[in-house]
Amino acid sequence: MSTTSEAPTFVDPSTSLPFGGATRLQLRSIVPDDEFRVVRLALMFQFLFVYLWWLRVQGLPIDRISVAISVALFLLCAFVGKTWRTWGILLLDCAFYCVMWLAYERTRGAADEGVTVFGLFQIPKQLQVESVRNIDRVMFFGHDPNAVLQDAFWERTVRWYDVVASTTYMTHFVLPIVVMAVLWAISHRQWVRFMKRFSMLLAVACLMFVILPTVPPWMATSPKDGYQLFGELHRDAGRGFRHIGFYGFDSDYKIQLSNGNAYAALPSLHSSFALIVPAFFLPWIRPKWLKALVLLFPVMMLTALVYLGEHWVIDGLVGWAITGGAFWFWNRMERRTRVRRSNRAREALS
Amino acid sequence: MMDPPKVLLEQSFLQAIADPANADHEAAAAEYLDLVGRYESEEILLVAVHTHLGELVGLDRKHVFAPVDRLWVGRQHRRAAARSLVADDAEFALTLVMAERHRVRTVASFDPRIRDYELTVVPVATVD
Numbered sequence: 001m002s003t004t005s006e007a008p009t010f011v012d013p014s015t016s017l018p019f020g021g022a023t024r025l026q027l028r029s030i031v032p033d034d035e036f037r038v039v040r041l042a043l044m045f046q047f048l049f050v051y052l053w054w055l056r057v058q059g060l061p062i063d064r065i066s067v068a069i070s071v072a073l074f075l076l077c078a079f080v081g082k083t084w085r086t087w088g089i090l091l092l093d094c095a096f097y098c099v100m101w102l103a104y105e106r107t108r109g110a111a112d113e114g115v116t117v118f119g120l121f122q123i124p125k126q127l128q129v130e131s132v133r134n135i136d137r138v139m140f141f142g143h144d145p146n147a148v149l150q151d152a153f154w155e156r157t158v159r160w161y162d163v164v165a166s167t168t169y170m171t172h173f174v175l176p177i178v179v180m181a182v183l184w185a186i187s188h189r190q191w192v193r194f195m196k197r198f199s200m201l202l203a204v205a206c207l208m209f210v211i212l213p214t215v216p217p218w219m220a221t222s223p224k225d226g227y228q229l230f231g232e233l234h235r236d237a238g239r240g241f242r243h244i245g246f247y248g249f250d251s252d253y254k255i256q257l258s259n260g261n262a263y264a265a266l267p268s269l270h271s272s273f274a275l276i277v278p279a280f281f282l283p284w285i286r287p288k289w290l291k292a293l294v295l296l297f298p299v300m301m302l303t304a305l306v307y308l309g310e311h312w313v314i315d316g317l318v319g320w321a322i323t324g325g326a327f328w329f330w331n332r333m334e335r336r337t338r339v340r341r342s343n344r345a346r347e348a349l350s
Numbered sequence: 351m352m353d354p355p356k357v358l359l360e361q362s363f364l365q366a367i368a369d370p371a372n373a374d375h376e377a378a379a380a381e382y383l384d385l386v387g388r389y390e391s392e393e394i395l396l397v398a399v400h401t402h403l404g405e406l407v408g409l410d411r412k413h414v415f416a417p418v419d420r421l422w423v424g425r426q427h428r429r430a431a432a433r434s435l436v437a438d439d440a441e442f443a444l445t446l447v448m449a450e451r452h453r454v455r456t457v458a459s460f461d462p463r464i465r466d467y468e469l470t471v472v473p474v475a476t477v478d
Contacts, residue, residue: 024468027450032433034426034451083424183352189395190352284352341416342390348414349367349379 036081043077044185059246062173064101071181078185089188097180100199107206125263128214132266133229135314144230146217149307154234158243165304166240172270172301179277193330194280200326201276205267205319213263218309233309271316274301275323357385357472358449359398359418360459361441367414368406374460381458381473389417394456397421399448402441421448436463 051070054061061070072094079090116122136145153161176198183191218235220227275298285291302316359367359382366378388394400420407413423444430451431443442463449457449469456470465471 025466026468027446030435030467031447031450032430034430081426083422083426085422085424187352338390338392338417341411342386344412344416345386345414346383348416349383 034081040078040080043080044074047074047077055246060170060173060241062170064105067173067177068098068101071177074181075184078181090184093184093188093191096195100195100202104202104206107210125213127263128212128266129220129227130229132214132312132314133217133220136312139313144217145306145313146221146233146309147230149303150233150309153307158240162240163243164240164300165307166238166242167244168274168297168300168304169237169270169308169310170241172273175277176273179280193334194276196330197280197323197326198276200329201272201322202269204322204326205264205269205272208267208318209261209264212266213261214266214312214315215263216265216310216315217306217312219262221309235309237308237310265311266315267319267322268302268305268311268315269319270305270311271298271302272319272323274298275320276326279323279327354392354394355456356395356397356452356454357388357456357458358421358445358452358454359385359396359403359415360445360457360461360464361399361402362460363458364398364402364406364415366460377473378458378460385458385472386417395419397452397454399423399445401444421452423448427451 051074061067075090075094079087133144137143140148153159180191180194180198183194215225215227218233219225220229221232222228222235223232278294278297282291282294285294298320302311302313305311305316306313362374363378363381366372366374367382369375372378385394385396389396396418398415398418398420400422403415403418403420407415427444427447428440430447431437431440434443434447436443436446442461445457445464446467448454454469456472457464458472460473
């Protein structure tokens with residue numbers, strides 16, 4: 001047999017029958033099935049069923065422990081019967097995942113109290129209160145967007161847009177985690193790509209929480225907190241969600257809030273997470289109208305955050321900018337890695 | 351599903367690239383350079399069975415196979431290879447198992463047996 005050294009061409013197997021056109025064998029007819037594949041699929045569907053049942057009966061798991069348990073259970077279902085090496089990599093991934101969230105929680109705490117850097121000097125807690133409000137007022141020609149939206153739309157009774165705003169707000173607690181878990185199960189390479197961008201976003205956000213602790217709009221108008229920059233804002237981000245029957249959510253949310261840093265307004269992680277997920281999947285979405293539609297989600301999120309009094313507009317814009325920066329940085333780094341490896345191959349062959 | 355299509359560099363192809371004295375070295379190198387170009391523009395991923403690659407180069411990425419990802423072989427893959435219908439050649443069977451389990455549809459190979467399967471094979475062979 002001889003081979004060509006011309007520019008190679010990919011041959012469609014359906015049109016290229018070798019050696020006189022004999023029928024070619026499918027690999028599946030030669031290689032035994034992975035018997036655990038069916039088990040994994042069945043377990044993942046069972047998990048989905050139990051998760052939805054839990055969501056309806058107990059509420060949305062949003063505190064870190066519950067989320068970690070639900071992710072761990074999903075991964076157990078998704079990795080049954082995989083090789084020991086795959087399990088080892090999964091454990092390393094999980095360790096990285098836990099360290100990332102622990103670092104995030106610690107930094108949130110540090111932002112609450114000020115930070116001592118290596119025992120040498122102290123970064124005091126300098127709360128941003130009026131600066132962020134003033135930026136918003138400049139962008140909106142002297143108006144406070146939070147106040148304008150609540151004055152126009154907030155009513156005693158829950159309206160349809162409260163349900164939309166509240167549900168959009170709540171997706172923050174599950175959407176990126178669901179994406180991570182699914183990517184973990186279907187493509188480790190894509191999981192790594194997502195986590196690079198996600199952890200960079202989280203790291204920059206935590207740094208900003210420490211350097212620029214910022215009072216959110218609900219607090220800046222609350223007489224209890226002593227600011228009252230303008231008329232008090234209503235604060236009940238969960239009311240639309242409760243309105244559609246997810247009662248179990250509320251108590252978990254209070255536990256979450258009690259552990260959180262109330263001054264972590266800038267940047268808005270709600271806005272960042274709402275952008276990172278559609279932005280990550282954008283290359284796989286073909287129709288332009290669908291791309292535009294998924295990019296409406298972060299806009300919806302920011303609108304909801306402003307309406308619910310949770311964030312200033314500038315918080316969301318900075319969150320988007322950091323997300324864009326993380327994508328720019330890692331796209332560039334990954335391209336450089338591919339070029340470097342390709343050049344090594346070319347040099348070795350030359 | 352989300353990754354670019356994988357091209358599996360089969361043992362005979364790896365050996366042809368690694369050994370300049372191999373009769374197929376020129377053809378392999380030309381094909382490989384084209385594949386590397388496609389890898390660089392993220393059209394494809396290059397993969398090889400880790401044991402086949404390990405025989406030729408180390409685990410680092412500082413050699414001619416720097417762009418190639420390893421498909422790590424576990425005991426379950428060897429068991430599946432032993433139970434396959436081509437079990438008489440363990441390494442060839444292992445290649446088929448790894449191709450099937452990792453949804454590989456294109457294989458770079460000089461082994462004529464690979465053309466008996468529903469795979470896109472490169473380089474394109476001309477039958478004398």
